[in-house]
Amino acid sequence: MPPGPPPVPAPPSTPAGPPDVARAVAVALLNLSGLGLGYALLRRRFETAACWVATGLFLSFALPADADGVPGAALAGYAVVLLAAAAHGASVGLRAPLVRPGSAPLALLLGVLLLAVPAGGALWYLDAHDEAVEQQLLGRLERADDMVAAGGRQPFRAARADYLTALDVYRDLAADHPGSRAAHKVPDSLRTYYTTVGAPYGHRQYCDAVEPLKYLRTVPATMPKDRLGPLAHWPDDRLATALYECGAQGLAAGEADWVTRFGDLLNTFPRSGPAARVVPAVDSAVRTAEKAVGGDEPCAAVERLHTLDTRIGDLSQSAGDTDGGLAKAAGRAGRSGDSGGYACGVDQYRDGDFAAAQKTMEQFAADHRHDRNRTRAQKTAIAAEVAQTLPAAGRKLPTTTSGGGISVTVKNDSPDDITVLYTGPVTGSFILKGCGSCRSYTFADRLAAHFKPCSHSGRDYPQRTIGLPAGTTYFVHKPHGGTATPASDTAKLRPGYLYTECAYSTQGLGSSVN
Numbered sequence: 001m002p003p004g005p006p007p008v009p010a011p012p013s014t015p016a017g018p019p020d021v022a023r024a025v026a027v028a029l030l031n032l033s034g035l036g037l038g039y040a041l042l043r044r045r046f047e048t049a050a051c052w053v054a055t056g057l058f059l060s061f062a063l064p065a066d067a068d069g070v071p072g073a074a075l076a077g078y079a080v081v082l083l084a085a086a087a088h089g090a091s092v093g094l095r096a097p098l099v100r101p102g103s104a105p106l107a108l109l110l111g112v113l114l115l116a117v118p119a120g121g122a123l124w125y126l127d128a129h130d131e132a133v134e135q136q137l138l139g140r141l142e143r144a145d146d147m148v149a150a151g152g153r154q155p156f157r158a159a160r161a162d163y164l165t166a167l168d169v170y171r172d173l174a175a176d177h178p179g180s181r182a183a184h185k186v187p188d189s190l191r192t193y194y195t196t197v198g199a200p201y202g203h204r205q206y207c208d209a210v211e212p213l214k215y216l217r218t219v220p221a222t223m224p225k226d227r228l229g230p231l232a233h234w235p236d237d238r239l240a241t242a243l244y245e246c247g248a249q250g251l252a253a254g255e256a257d258w259v260t261r262f263g264d265l266l267n268t269f270p271r272s273g274p275a276a277r278v279v280p281a282v283d284s285a286v287r288t289a290e291k292a293v294g295g296d297e298p299c300a301a302v303e304r305l306h307t308l309d310t311r312i313g314d315l316s317q318s319a320g321d322t323d324g325g326l327a328k329a330a331g332r333a334g335r336s337g338d339s340g341g342y343a344c345g346v347d348q349y350r351d352g353d354f355a356a357a358q359k360t361m362e363q364f365a366a367d368h369r370h371d372r373n374r375t376r377a378q379k380t381a382i383a384a385e386v387a388q389t390l391p392a393a394g395r396k397l398p399t400t401t402s403g404g405g406i407s408v409t410v411k412n413d414s415p416d417d418i419t420v421l422y423t424g425p426v427t428g429s430f431i432l433k434g435c436g437s438c439r440s441y442t443f444a445d446r447l448a449a450h451f452k453p454c455s456h457s458g459r460d461y462p463q464r465t466i467g468l469p470a471g472t473t474y475f476v477h478k479p480h481g482g483t484a485t486p487a488s489d490t491a492k493l494r495p496g497y498l499y500t501e502c503a504y505s506t507q508g509l510g511s512s513v514n
Contacts, residue, residue, distance in 0.1 A: 137173060137182035144169035145189055152196040156212040163197060167219065174227045186227055194219075194234050201238045206245035210261070213239040237272070240265060244274035244281075251285050254304065259315045266319035279325035282312055286333045293340040299360075302344045305337030338364075342373045346397065349384055354394055358384035376400050383423040386476045389488045393474035398427035404469030406493045411461040413438050413453040413504040417480040420464075420503070424473035432503070433462045440505040454502035470495055477503040 144166040151159030151166075170190060173183045195202070197216055201209035216235040220228055247261030262278050269275050286308055292301035309330050316326035345360035361381035365374050379398040387394030403426065410420050412432040421429045437459055445451055454461055475489040491499060 134181050137177055137180050138185075140169050141173060141182040141185060141189060145192065148189075148193050148196050152199055156197070156200070156208070156215075160215070163193075163215075166193065167222065170227075171223055174224050187229070190223075190228065190231055194231055198235065198238060201242055204245075206242040207249065207261075209242040210239065210246055210264075213242055236269070240269040240272040240274045243268075244277055247278070248281050251281060254307075256311070259311045259318075262315055263318045266315075270320075279323075279329065282308075282315075282326060282329045286312075286329055286336070289333070290336045290340075293336070293343050298340060298347045299344040302337050302340040305333045305340060309334035309337060338367055339371070341367070342371070342377055345377060345380060345384075349380055349394065349397060352391075352394065354384040354387040354391075357381070358388070379423075379427040382421050382429050383427050385478075386421050386423045386474050386488075389476050389486055390474045390490060392490070393423050398423050399425075401426050401469075402428065404467045406468050406470060406495060406497070406499065407465055408468050408473075408491070408493070408499040408501060409463055409465040410475075410501040410503065411454045411463040413459075413461055413502055414479065415439060416505060418503050419478045419480065420501070421476040421478060422466075422468075422473050425469040425471045426473070428466070430464055430466075432464060435459065435461055438504075443506065446506060453504040454500070468493055475501055477501075479505065 147162045147166045151162045170186050170193070173180065174186045177183050194216060197212045198209065200206075201213060213235045217239065220232045225232070243261050243265035247258040247265065250256070250258030250261060262282075265272070265275050266278060286305070289301050289304045289308060292298070292304070295301065312326055312330035312333060315321075316330060319326070321327055341360055341364040345357050345364060348354075348357035348360055358381050361377040361384065364371075365377045365381065368374055368377075371377075376398070379400060383393060383398040410432065412418055412435050414434060415436070415438050416434045417431060418434075419429055419431050438461075441451075441453070470493050473491050473493055475491060476486050477488070478486040487503065489501065491501070493499060
C-alpha cells in the first residue's frame with residue numbers, strides 16, 4: 001500500500017515578546033474603564049464580553065439614579081470585577097502584543113483618557129443621586145404640607161395626629177437635612193402650619209382656639225430654634241386673648257368652665273392685658289345679676305349670685321388673687337344673693353309656689369335679723385303656709401298691719417300643742433298648749449247629735465284672744481308632732497260680733513266656728 005501524504009505542520013504560535021510594563025499598565029487602565037478595551041486590544045473576545053456583561057448588570061442596578069443609591073453589594077461586586085479585570089489584563093498584556101495601537105505609550109495614554117468615562121459617570125451619578133434625594137425630601141415636605149391643609153378642614157382634635165406627623169417631617173428635614181432645598185422651605189411651611197392650626201382664633205372662635213394654641217406653644221420644644229424665629233412666641237398673645245374671650249363668654253352665659261379659662265389666663269399670663277380685664281369682667285357679672293334681682297326672674301338672679309360667689313371664690317384661690325379684687329367680688333355676690341332672697345320669695349308667692357315661698361322667706365328671716373324686710377318676710381312665710389292648705393289665702397301678699405277691733409278667741413280642745421296660723425287683712429301666728437283633760441274624738445263622737453267641741457263645762461281649754469279687722473281671715477291649725485294633718489277654716493268677720501275658733505282632733509285635726 002503506498003504511503004499517504006505527510007502531515008501538515010501546525011502554524012507556529014506567536015512567540016511571546018519580552019515583558020512590557022507600559023503595555024501591561026495600559027491594558028489594566030483600559031480594563032478599569034469597565035468596557036474591557038484592554039482585552040479587546042489583546043483580542044480576548046470572551047473576557048471583553050464578560051466585562052460588558054458585568055458593566056451592564058451594574059448599570060441595571062444603578063440606573064435610574066434614586067435616593068436610595070446603588071446597593072452596597074452591587075457596588076462592591078462591580079469593584080471586584082474591575083480590579084480583577086485590571087489585574088488579569090495587566091498579567092496578560094505584560095508579554096502579549098497589542099493589535100492596535102501597537103505602541104504601548106499610545107495605549108497607555110488612551111487608557112488614561114478613558115478613565116474619564118467611569119470617573120465622569122460616577123460624578124454624574126452622584127449629582128443625579130443628590131437630585132433624587134432632594135426630590136424625595138421635597139416630596140415629603142409636600143405631603144406634610146398637604147396633610148396640614150387637610151387638617152385645617154377638620155376639628156383640631158380630629159386633625160391632631162396628622163399635625164404631629166407633619167411636624168415630625170418638618171423637624172426631620174430641619175435637623176437631619178439642614179442644607180437641602182426642602183429644609184430651606186421649612187420656615188414657610190411652619191408659618192402655614194401655625195396659621196392653619198390657630199385658624200379658629202382668626203375666625204373669632206375663641207373657645208375652639210384655646211386647645212390648638214396651647215398645642216402650638218409646645219412646638220418650640222421639638223424644633224430647632226433657628227427654624228422658628230418669631231413663631232416661637234406667635235401663640236402667646238393669641239392664647240391670652242382666647243382664654244379671656246372664651247372665659248367672658250362662659251361667664252355671660254352662666255357656664256362653669258369660665259373659672260378654668262380665667263384661671264389658666266391668670267396663671268399663664270398674669271401680666272398680660274387680657275389678665276387685667278378679668279376682675280372688671282367678674283365685677284360686671286355681679287352687677288348684672290344684682291340688677292336682675294329686681295327684674296322678672298329674681299330667683300334665677302339670686303341663684304346666679306350664689307353661684308358667682310362660689311366660683312369667684314374658687315378662682316381667687318386657684319389663681320393667686322394678689323390684690324384681693326376677686327375675693328371682694330365673691331363677697332359682694334354672696335351678700336347680694338342673700339339679700340335678694342326676699343325678692344325671690346315674693347316672686348314665688350305671686351307665682352303660687354307657696355311651699356318654695358315659705359322656705360325662702362323663713363331662711364331670709366333667719367339669716368337677716370336686722371333687715372328692714374324681715375318682718376314682712378316672716379308674715380309672708382306664714383301666709384304661704386296657710387295658702388298651701390287654703391289657696392285662696394295666697395291671692396294677695398300679706399301686709400305688716402297688726403291688730404283690729406273684732407275679737408276672735410281660739411281654743412284648743414286637743415291633747416296636742418298646736419300652732420294657729422292666720423292671714424287676711426292681718427297675718428300672724430301663735431301657739432296654744434295642748435288640753436291636758438281633752439282627748440281625740442272618735443268617728444262615733446262626731447255622729448252624735450250633741451257633738452260640740454270646746455263646750456264641756458269644767459274644762460279649762462287653753463285659749464287666746466286676738467283682735468282682727470273686718471274681712472276674710474284664713475285660719476290653719478297645725479298640730480305639733482304625730483301624724484295629724486292641719487285643719488283649716490275661712491272666717492268672714494263683721495263688726496259687732498264675737499268669734500270663737502275651736503281646734504280639736506279626730507283621726508286628724510278638725511276645727512269649728514261658733
